Amino acid sequence: MSANPVTLGVFLLLFVAVALIGLFGSRWRAGDLSQLHEWGLGGRSFGTLITWFLLGGDLYTAYTFIAVPALMYGAGAPGFFAVPYAALMYPVLFLAFPKLWSVAHKHGYVTAADFVNGRYGHRGLALAVAVTGLIAVMPYIALQLVGMQVVIAALNLNYVVQIPLLGSVSIPLMIAFIVLASFTYISGLRGTALIAVVKDILVYITVLAAIIVIPAKLGGYGAVFGAVDKELLLLPKGTPDNLGPGFAYATLALGSLLALFLYPHSVTGLLSSSSRNVIRRNAIVLPAYSVALALIALLGYMALAAGVKSLPQYAEGFASFGNNFAVPALFSHMCPAWFAGLASAAIAIGALMPASMMAIACGNLFTRNIFKTFIAPDCKPATEAKVAKLVAFAVKLGALLFVLGLKVDYAIQLQLLGGILICQTLPAVLVGLYVRLNPWALLTGIAAGVGVGTWMFVDMGFKTTYPLHLFGVTVPCYAAVLALLLNLVVSFALTPLFNGMARGTDETVAEDYV
């Protein structure tokens, strides 16, 4: 099957337009891009609207838009946990993160690990937070490229060349990578923010049209839900000796929402805003994206109702990408050619933009908390920006090689593990905004949480839900939440003990947080 010319044309037009916007983004509200906070935080200049687009584009990635409906398509109701997750994170954002903005603004912090370093005067703890962040975000970048691969496959753009050592390499993926790397290097967060605006507008158009047009063709929402296996439509009930999948559902949502704003790319987005009030207002308006996400999740059920899996033209896509192919197949099957092109562009650009932001966050983290702290303490600001740009590039290249060279399953498993790990920085960062625990106690807590969390994940065969046995009752619980509980208990319990030995110095004062 060859590419539909209309679909391809619309897709390419939008993609080229976005690439140009990204490249010329450096001129928008131009700043001195040889400064790290100018390149990597957009000069801390973004108002409510741009921050809305930027965080929206950053938190709701292309991979989310593909993986969540894929989970609904395959597993049913458990996949909907993304909805409580994406709603309940906002009260936390509203209450806690304006404090992080204030203290970061006062002391010039660029990353969460910068804050930890200043708050606890403990380079080792800051390093632990920085490394955890890097480990958590890198597989996320790889998954964005996977999202792009799926779209490229759905457009029948599988032009492949053989490259020694790498095997077969998709040319469209290479082009997308070059676009991503060059606009990130040249424009930094300004380019990313401009692309976010285009991306999000495309996403909203796609979602609104899809949830009206597709169910109408399928015979209404009743028919859509009717196509889902009755067993999968609700969460299975618990029994007296097993709290059941409902408990796993709630803890998955809870653990994920606590972790989300600890991710380096979220912190980058938050700190690039021009005031703490921008964050407070965004906590109220960002849930518009959560509504879109919930509707996108339902696309998984629409794909079931449309029966795309049994159609021969999609057999190859499902064979290569599994259920992740459900939504691209649905668009291609149910929508006019030009609309399928628009939807594909929305997903592809939706992969570029957060990938760029995640790479920038990695650049910031490495430069500030590893390079400047341990390798070159006296480096000039221009060197700092240069290193960050190069690291951002290297990280993306690493993600590309990972996706090409290894099985996608590894990237997914690493990303799941990353969610468990990033949660362990909560006592040092989020609790640290309210209460200053002892840095050595926090470090012990992180070690305990990371150790136990990783062990549970591996023990369950790379799954995130761990069946805890308590007094004869099985409690299926997200491993991140269990590990975090242990981490918190250790951090709080050891604080009075370790405070007798070494407290570290706190360069922040109470007024910095308000």
Add this chain to the structure above:
Amino acid sequence: MNGKPRGKFHPVYLILLIPYVAFLWVPLYNRIEPEIFGIPFFYWWQLLWIVLTALSIVPVYLYQESQDK
């Protein structure tokens, strides 16, 4: 240990707890009936609560604004 200034607690902050109960107490909504437009309760309840969660922040926002003046 230099503790942070504890913001004066006001009951309006309790509103923020309601969405957590509505979402995390799964037995509350893990059922089919009543449906709306063919959408089972499980799904429309959670869709509705996205909006209500956002709205629950508004009174707290307004309270903080009034305190800043």
